[in-house]
Amino acid sequence: MKLLFTQSAAIPIATASLLVYQIFKRYEPQSIPALLLLLLVVPGALVPIVQTHFITLLGAVLTTYISYWSLILIFTVAYRLSPFHPLAKYPGPLLCKISKIWFTYLVGTGGKAHLYVYDLHKRYNSDIVRIGPNEISVTHADLSNAVLGVKGLPRGPYYNTRTHEAGVSLDGLRDQALHTVRRRPWSRGMSSTSMKYYEELVHLVVREFVTSLSQRAGKVVDFTEWATFFGVDFMGHMAFTHDYGMIKNGRDDLGLINLIENAMIDSAWISHIPWAVNLLQYLFGANKSWNRIKIVGEQTVKARVAAGSREKDLFYHLIDEEGHESVRPTVELCAVDGQVAVIAGADTAATILGHLCYFLQTNSTYFDRLRNEVDEKYPHGIESNADLAQQATMPYLNACINEALRLFPPVLTGLQRRVEEGTGGRMIGPYFIPEGTQVSPWAYVVHRDPQHYSPLPDTFWPDRWLSQDTYVLPTGDVITQDKLVTNREVFMPFSLGPMVCVGKNVALMEIRAVLCAVVRYFDIEVADKACFERYESEIHEIFTTKRGPLPVRLRVRMM
Numbered sequence: 390m391k392l393l394f395t396q397s398a399a400i401p402i403a404t405a406s407l408l409v410y411q412i413f414k415r416y417e418p419q420s421i422p423a424l425l426l427l428l429l430v431v432p433g434a435l436v437p438i439v440q441t442h443f444i445t446l447l448g449a450v451l452t453t454y455i456s457y458w459s460l461i462l463i464f465t466v467a468y469r470l471s472p473f474h475p476l477a478k479y480p481g482p483l484l485c486k487i488s489k490i491w492f493t494y495l496v497g498t499g500g501k502a503h504l505y506v507y508d509l510h511k512r513y514n515s516d517i518v519r520i521g522p523n524e525i526s527v528t529h530a531d532l533s534n535a536v537l538g539v540k541g542l543p544r545g546p547y548y549n550t551r552t553h554e555a556g557v558s559l560d561g562l563r564d565q566a567l568h569t570v571r572r573r574p575w576s577r578g579m580s581s582t583s584m585k586y587y588e589e590l591v592h593l594v595v596r597e598f599v600t601s602l603s604q605r606a607g608k609v610v611d612f613t614e615w616a617t618f619f620g621v622d623f624m625g626h627m628a629f630t631h632d633y634g635m636i637k638n639g640r641d642d643l644g645l646i647n648l649i650e651n652a653m654i655d656s657a658w659i660s661h662i663p664w665a666v667n668l669l670q671y672l673f674g675a676n677k678s679w680n681r682i683k684i685v686g687e688q689t690v691k692a693r694v695a696a697g698s699r700e701k702d703l704f705y706h707l708i709d710e711e712g713h714e715s716v717r718p719t720v721e722l723c724a725v726d727g728q729v730a731v732i733a734g735a736d737t738a739a740t741i742l743g744h745l746c747y748f749l750q751t752n753s754t755y756f757d758r759l760r761n762e763v764d765e766k767y768p769h770g771i772e773s774n775a776d777l778a779q780q781a782t783m784p785y786l787n788a789c790i791n792e793a794l795r796l797f798p799p800v801l802t803g804l805q806r807r808v809e810e811g812t813g814g815r816m817i818g819p820y821f822i823p824e825g826t827q828v829s830p831w832a833y834v835v836h837r838d839p840q841h842y843s844p845l846p847d848t849f850w851p852d853r854w855l856s857q858d859t860y861v862l863p864t865g866d867v868i869t870q871d872k873l874v875t876n877r878e879v880f881m882p883f884s885l886g887p888m889v890c891v892g893k894n895v896a897l898m899e900i901r902a903v904l905c906a907v908v909r910y911f912d913i914e915v916a917d918k919a920c921f922e923r924y925e926s927e928i929h930e931i932f933t934t935k936r937g938p939l940p941v942r943l944r945v946r947m948m
């Protein structure tokens with residue numbers, strides 16, 4: 390009687406799986422045809438070779454496929470855990486070393502990956518921890534130079550998901566040279582002349598925001614929701630001269646906010662396993678929310694193109710109306726980039742406004758200090774002094790904003806970069822990082838590292854951003870300046886270097902303007918204490934930030 394599985398059957402299967410494992414290790418194939426070929430066709434081709442060693446065809450098929458796949462897995466895991474792996478000397482949890490699937494699971498099921506990475510750095514007491522087989526999180530100060538800086542690293546495969554039918558959006562471009570070219574129209578859209586125009590828009594939308602909230606004075610409003618109304622309406626005006634009307638109507642008729650949130654949730658976890666994107670989309674249509682956003686975006690762009698360039702909004706620059714570029718970008722690609730602006734700009738600015746409402750309401754001394762500064766600056770109301778650039782010089786206002794951005798950067802995820810093959814590796818401070826490694830600095834983790842921000846790195850304490858000789862800590866203790874560490878070099882809520890947020894100045898302008906207006910014109914009363922108490926625990930990482938409600942009652946103070 391023939392044996393079920395003899396040595397002569399095992400040799401071809403083991404050899405093929407070892408070869409295919411090497412292909413996976415070296416080339417990381419991601420296309421569906423390549424995956425089908427390597428995972429289904431190759432073992433299928435082995436069946437006739439080994440079939441004679443089996444009693445039944447079914448036995449041959451099952452044994453071949455199962456042992457082929459198992460061997461590939463065993464080779465993979467053994468190498469990743471072995472001392473021969475190039476990242477072997479860096480600490481990290483076993484499951485992270487074995488596969489990125491564990492980390493993806495954490496992102497997809499809990500939205501608390503930022504806390505996980507924070508804990509890992511504490512647990513291993515290390516500047517570098519392994520969060521994937523070929524990925525590290527880094528907190529060393531040199532990240533601002535060696536990872537994100539001008540001579541830093543290109544983006545990693547996390548960004549592969551930002552490929553649309555019309556092309557790759559600016560925020561997904563991994564090729565540094567191409568990124569520089571594509572960023573040019575954006576930079577023109579952020580010039581000082583453009584900023585003057587956006588300043589008018591900020592005034593317009595802030596005025597509408599204050600008016601609409603005054604009409605609801607005494608009633609409960611959710612500040613998280615209203616901040617998002619502001620963010621979306623402002624970006625609509627800025628990007629497309631389009632009014633989404635959320636502030637005016639006090640609601641989101643298009644359901645755009647939910648769509649954006651769902652799209653971010655989907656891409657937050659899928660982006661960690663870019664090799665599976667095609668498969669997941671094919672099997673589960675994992676792109677549904679993005680497709681809906683695309684439809685809404687296309688309608689906005691159609692209306693914008695039909696209306697023509699009445700104003701020099703961001704789209705005017707993206708579409709290159711002034712003809713600066715030798716090759717004009719397509720309307721479709723500009724539409725994608727314009728939508729990116731709305732998605733990247735609306736929710737992030739709103740997030741920080743919500744965080745500020747939370748922190749200042751739970752620390753009334755900070756709120757009072759801020760109000761004193763604003764009242765002093767605007768004794769006759771904000772309209773009397775319309776130059777928003779002056780708000781950049783208000784020390785306490787900016788200290789509060791920086792502190793909120795430090796503790797809860799709206800882009801909560803790590804900004805993945807990659808040491809490309811053929812570069813010979815990269816030094817980050819004293820650490821050698823081999824080729825083929827994904828390097829992710831997580832602003833949330835870097836900003837809470839006591840080597841960069843101390844004392845009380847986990848506490849909201851705006852004073853750390855002020856320049857003084859002595860400081861009174863929230864604990865009541867007094868420290869001198871030499872005991873304070875505030876490392877501005879690694880302050881990265883907007884990222885750093887050539888891929889720094891292109892909307893940083895606009896974002897700061899809006900945030901300052903809204904915060905000044907709210908503090909100047911309203912008394913704020915917490916309407917549901919429980920929501921405020923659980924606010925921090927309801928913060929979830931979805932690339933950006935998913936946050937809970939902040940129900941407040943506003944009373945008009947003075948106009």
Ligand code: HEM
Pocket residue numbers: 559560561562572729730731733734735737738741798799800804881882883884887888889890891892893895896897
């Ligand atoms: C508080 C508000 C904001 C924060 C915290 C923020 C944060 C960031 C961060 C961290 C990045 C880098 C992301 C990465 O490399 O994956 C980024 C990129 C970007 N942001 Fe912002 N952002 C804000 C507001 C805005 C606004 C208002 C706009 C639009 C006008 C905008 C447009 C963009 C774009 C287009 C990119 C991609 C830049 C590039 O690839 O060159 N952001 N932002």
